[in-house]
Every structure is written in C-alpha cells, then in structure tokens.
Amino acid sequence: MGDTEQFEFSFRPQDDSTLSQLNVAKWKAVLAHNREVEFVWLQFLLVEGSTRMRMIPVSYFSKMIEENRNLSLSSAHLHLLRNDHVTGEAAPTGTMYLAPDISTAFVPARESSRVQILANIVNENQIPRPECLRSKLVNLSDILSHLHGFDILVGYEIEVIFFKNEDKDGKDPISSHKLCGMISGMRPILSMVESIVRTLNEEQILLEQYHAEMTPGQWEFVLPPRSPLEAVDTLMRAREIISTIADDHGYRATMHPRPFPEHGGSGAHLHLSVNSSISSEPEHTDPFFAGIINHFPSLMAFCLPLDICYERVATGIWSGGSTSVGVGRIKKHHYDELRTIDSS
Numbered sequence: 099m100g101d102t103e104q105f106e107f108s109f110r111p112q113d114d115s116t117l118s119q120l121n122v123a124k125w126k127a128v129l130a131h132n133r134e135v136e137f138v139w140l141q142f143l144l145v146e147g148s149t150r151m152r153m154i155p156v157s158y159f160s161k162m163i164e165e166n167r168n169l170s171l172s173s174a175h176l177h178l179l180r181n182d183h184v185t186g187e188a189a190p191t192g193t194m195y196l197a198p199d200i201s202t203a204f205v206p207a208r209e210s211s212r213v214q215i216l217a218n219i220v221n222e223n224q225i226p227r228p229e230c231l232r233s234k235l236v237n238l239s240d241i242l243s244h245l246h247g248f249d250i251l252v253g254y255e256i257e258v259i260f261f262k263n264e265d266k267d268g269k270d271p272i273s274s275h276k277l278c279g280m281i282s283g284m285r286p287i288l289s290m291v292e293s294i295v296r297t298l299n300e301e302q303i304l305l306e307q308y309h310a311e312m313t314p315g316q317w318e319f320v321l322p323p324r325s326p327l328e329a330v331d332t333l334m335r336a337r338e339i340i341s342t343i344a345d346d347h348g349y350r351a352t353m354h355p356r357p358f359p360e361h362g363g364s365g366a367h368l369h370l371s372v373n374s375s376i377s378s379e380p381e382h383t384d385p386f387f388a389g390i391i392n393h394f395p396s397l398m399a400f401c402l403p404l405d406i407c408y409e410r411v412a413t414g415i416w417s418g419g420s421t422s423v424g425v426g427r428i429k430k431h432h433y434d435e436l437r438t439i440d441s442s
Contacts, residue, residue: 118166124200134210168195247375252329257364275314290347313361355410363410
C-alpha cells in the first residue's frame with residue numbers, strides 16, 4: 099500500500115463525543131451573536147455543480163446539535179442530474195446524512211432571520227462518503243501538505259452577466275459596454291454592482307478588484323486567495339450574494355458559459371499558489387502543474403461539463419486563442435492560472 103492510500107485510509111472524523119461538544123459550543127456562539135435567527139438552511143454540494151439544501155426551524159436544529167444527530171435523506175440525491183432526474187444506473191434506495199460544519203455558519207447581513215450552514219455528506223457512522231466533495235477536498239489538501247510539503251492557496255474570478263428580470267430569454271443586453279471601462283450606458287447598473295461589492299465586504303469577502311468585462315452586461319469580481327476548502331466555500335457564498343443583490347435591483351445574474359453567440363462567455367478562472375516547504379525552486383512545484391497538464395483531457399469532464407462550455411473556449415473571444423487557456427504561468431515560482439474552468 100502506497101503512502102497516499104495509507105493516508106486516505108487513516109482519514110477519519112474526530113471522536114464523536116469531542117466533535118459533538120465542539121459543535122454544541124460553536125452553535126451556541128452562533129446563536130448568541132445572532133439572536134434573530136429563526137431558520138437554518140443546511141446546504142450541500144453535488145457533483146453536478148448545484149447547491150441543494152434542507153430548511154430547518156432553529157429549535158429543531160438546536161435539538162439535533164445537542165443530541166449529535168445528523169439529518170438523513172435519500173442517497174439518490176447523489177445521482178441527481180440538473181433537471182432533478184436520477185441517472186438511469188443509480189439505485190433509488192439508500193440513506194446518506196448531512197453533517198453540519200458549524201464553522202461555515204453565515205447569517206446574511208440583510209436577512210438576519212436565516213443562517214446558512216454547509217454540510218458534509220457522511221454515512222451513519224459519521225465517516226465521510228466518497229461522494230462528499232468538501233471532505234474529499236480536505237483530504238486531498240492534507241495529502242499535498244503532509245506527504246508532499248505543498249501549501250496551496252486558491253483564488254477564483256467570478257464572471258457574471260446581468261439581464262433585466264423581464265428579459266426571460268436572455269437576449270436583450272442591459273447596457274452598452276466597454277471592457278474595463280465606464281461609459282454612460284453602463285451607469286444604470288453601477289449602483290447594483292457597488293451594492294454587490296459592499297455586501298461582499300460586509301460578509302468578510304474582501305474583493306481584490308472588480309471591473310466590466312468584454313460582453314454586454316458582464317462584470318468580473320476577483321475573490322481573495324484562501325485555502326482550497328475556504329476558497330470553494332467563499333465562491334459558493336459570493337455567487338449567492340451576487341444573484342440575491344441583482345434580484346433586489348430588478349436584474350438576473352447568470353453564469354451561463356455562452357449566452358450570446360456573438361460575444362464571449364463567462365468562466366471561473368482559478369488561480370493557484372503552490373509553495374513548497376522544501377524549497378522555493380520551481381523544480382519542487384513544477385511536477386504538480388505537470389500533473390495537471392498530463393491529465394488535462396480527463397479534467398475537462400469537470401472543467402467543461404456541458405456541450406455549451408466548449409463554445410466559450412472558441413478562438414477569437416479572449417479564450418480559446420489565448421496561450422493561457424490551459425495552465426498559464428503568472429509568476430516564476432508558484433502562481434499559475436487555470437482558465438478553462440466554467441462557472442457551470
């Protein structure tokens with residue numbers, strides 16, 4: 099058995115009693131600082147890319163935490179497609195459990211009656227299921243850190259296109275546009291964009307920058323670098339905030355890969371900083387990126403999961419013709435950008 103297999107085999111949750119006590123203490127602290135909370139949105143992420151949830155009254159959720167019980171639901175959720183149909187090869191039986199990660203508790207600044215909590219998908223014995231994306235990411239990060247001496251930071255760019263709510267077909271750009279510019283036709287949505295930035299700041303998501311992109315109604319928001327799990331959790335929260343604020347202003351936010359055939363689409367470019375505890379020389383980190391390039395065709399199943407995604411990386415729209423559409427080196431030692439990833 100190799101080092102990686104041994105490490106994965108040793109990955110187990112904390113002792114039940116210790117974990118239960120920690121969760122109770124964390125949950126009491128959340129309620130003490132947010133006394134208006136009435137409802138809990140327990141969210142979980144599926145492989146097909148969408149966030150699902152169960153909504154729970156705070157009184158019942160508190161009882162669950164005190165009794166160290168997780169919420170059960172059908173494991174058929176793991177085989178859902180985006181149209182909510184279950185894949186044909188999947189069995190519609192079985193049970194999975196949602197284990198709340200109280201450290202992710204998030205009370206929206208303007209909706210103080212609700213707390214959102216991310217959950218890990220576990221089995222009856224509290225062991226993470228192989229399909230749990232959050233647990234898998236933690237495990238992989240630990241392997242890179244403890245077995246290979248890599249400290250990784252991840253930062254995402256969010257590209258989004260705004261439509262008017264009444265534009266049901268998404269065929270009417272909301273404004274004239276200029277890449278990295280500000281012209282008169284763009285000013286009507288400026289208050290919405292600044293409200294998004296302000297709300298993200300209130301939720302401790304401190305953007306590095308934001309700007310108009312190349313497609314009418316398209317903007318980019320650059321998230322800060324964080325550990326892999328924190329980066330994904332932050333990405334999920336930021337997307338929800340952007341969509342909510344847009345709706346408040348009478349607009350609809352879409353991260354569709356290519357809504358306009360005559361314009362470029364939206365991606366979710368990922369920046370990786372890989373630092374080696376052994377040496378700062380590139381020969382210690384280059385094999386990591388060489389592995390990404392070597393497995394690039396297989397990664398497309400996750401980076402470009404839909405047929406329409408490949409239209410986003412076509413030549414001539416600041417995408418497919420770019421030398422950095424695969425993995426682009428930004429700094430000599432450890433800053434690289436993976437531009438192929440879709441928001442879908």
